[in-house]
Amino acid sequence: MDYFCLRLNKMLEKTLVDSIKTIDSLSQAQQLALGKFIDKGFPTSKWEEWKYASLKHLNEHNWQWSPETLSVNLPKPAWKHSAIIQTLNGNTHSEGALPQGIALLSVSEFMAQNPTFESVWKARNPILDQNSLYDLNEALASDYAVLWVKKGIKIAEPLLHHYVVSGQQDTAVQSKIFIYLEKDSEIIWFEQQRSESSHAILSNYVQEIWVSKNAHLTLIKDQDLQQSITHVDHTFIFQQENSLVDAFTFSINAAYLRNNLHFYIDGPQVVSNLNGLYVPGEDQLMDTHSVVDHRMPHSESNELYKGVLMGNATGVFNGKIFVRPDAQKTNAFQSCKNVLASDRATMNTKPQLEIWADDVKCSHGTTTGQLSDEALFYMRSRGISKATAQTLLLLAFVQQVIDKLEHEEIRAELSEKIVNKIQASLGLTLS
Secondary structure: OHHHHHHHHHHOOHHHHHHHOOOOOOOHHHHHHHHHHHHHOOOOOOOHHHOOOOOHHHHHOOOEOOOOOOOOOOOOOOOOOOEEEEEEOOEEEEEOOOOOOEEEEEHHHHHHHOHHHHHHHHOOOOOOOOOHHHHHHHHHOOOOEEEEEOOOOEOOOOEEEEEEEEOOOOEEEEEEEEEEEOOOOEEEEEEEEEEEOOOOEEEEEEEEEEEOOOOEEEEEEEEEOOOOEEEEEEEEEEEOOOOEEEEEEEEEEOOEEEEEEEEEEOOOOOEEEEEEEEOOOOOOEEEEEEEEEEOOOOOEEEEEEEEEEOOOOEEEEEEEEEEOOOOOOEEEEEEEEEEEOOOOOEEEEEEEEEEOOOOEEEEEEEEEEOOOHHHHHHHHOOOOOHHHHHHHHHHHHHHHHHOOOOOHHHHHHHHHHHHHHHHHHHOOOOO
């Protein structure tokens, strides 16, 4: 550990050096990962991938690296769900019994029962350029949980995941979970990301998902955290032959919210649908970095992202599509549309498309603007107040993403939250 501390003095601020000295009992692999983090440090605006979303300010905190044990009693939803799983300050457990054919166990237990898969897993090749926080998570999130969905298991009612971070002082929380869907399985994973702290919290969350042949995953993230929270979500999804993933990310509240969403298409006849909606308000930054890596032929990806930016909010969208030489017959489409609902809001977009195959259909595009003066004039000429007209136009804009959710109760719940956020941030009401 002393060796790492010497290197820290060169790379990171003294406060961080002092706090990280308290970390002990790391395995050789964890020390290696920590060394990678130390070499890189926290991302700054000098890094191209973090140009508009620097985390240099994290150096200024004296972090508590061992989060307190957390117990929360969150309300259960009125709609039917198959199980509740909680990840509280990095510790994952189930509330009650899980459905038959689904297991929750440690990664060491899972790999011991699946030695053939362990070698496949170690050979995976995610894109980790300029991702020092993934290294930090690898160093400190040991023997994390695995949700194992067995072959042929299909659960119609959602699995509810409560992800909660908290701390009585400035705390860095490292959380990780691995979801493994065997062949022909199907689940809905609805994740509510929450916080309970007035102190600064660095929430560094890694979720890796393996979707086997003919499996279907619906992944829904409801990100609603406090203003004291810096939340970085790394979600890496590896899809095999003829699998389907419908992903939804609803970013509602946090001071800083970064989503690194990666799809690795490792088999033919794969369909990947990425949908996102972000509504940052005053003093909030929301950043989406998506990667769709088409590695095999006859696959399809569809991205639809929309944002409403209010107050002095900052938004970032960087969407990369890679079509590798073997990925012939690929269809890949990307769309990002944003409304600046304030003169003080800013949006930074960078769609990227790199193609090494010649028989593909691909497109990408982004737009950023304000509400249509023509539409506002039309509605006001028919007796509708300006505030109501603005509200209706913004709600119509975001509804396209919300309506893609098939689960009626979850759709209604998220729609209400997003409507309330927009109205509260802009002081708008329906009248």
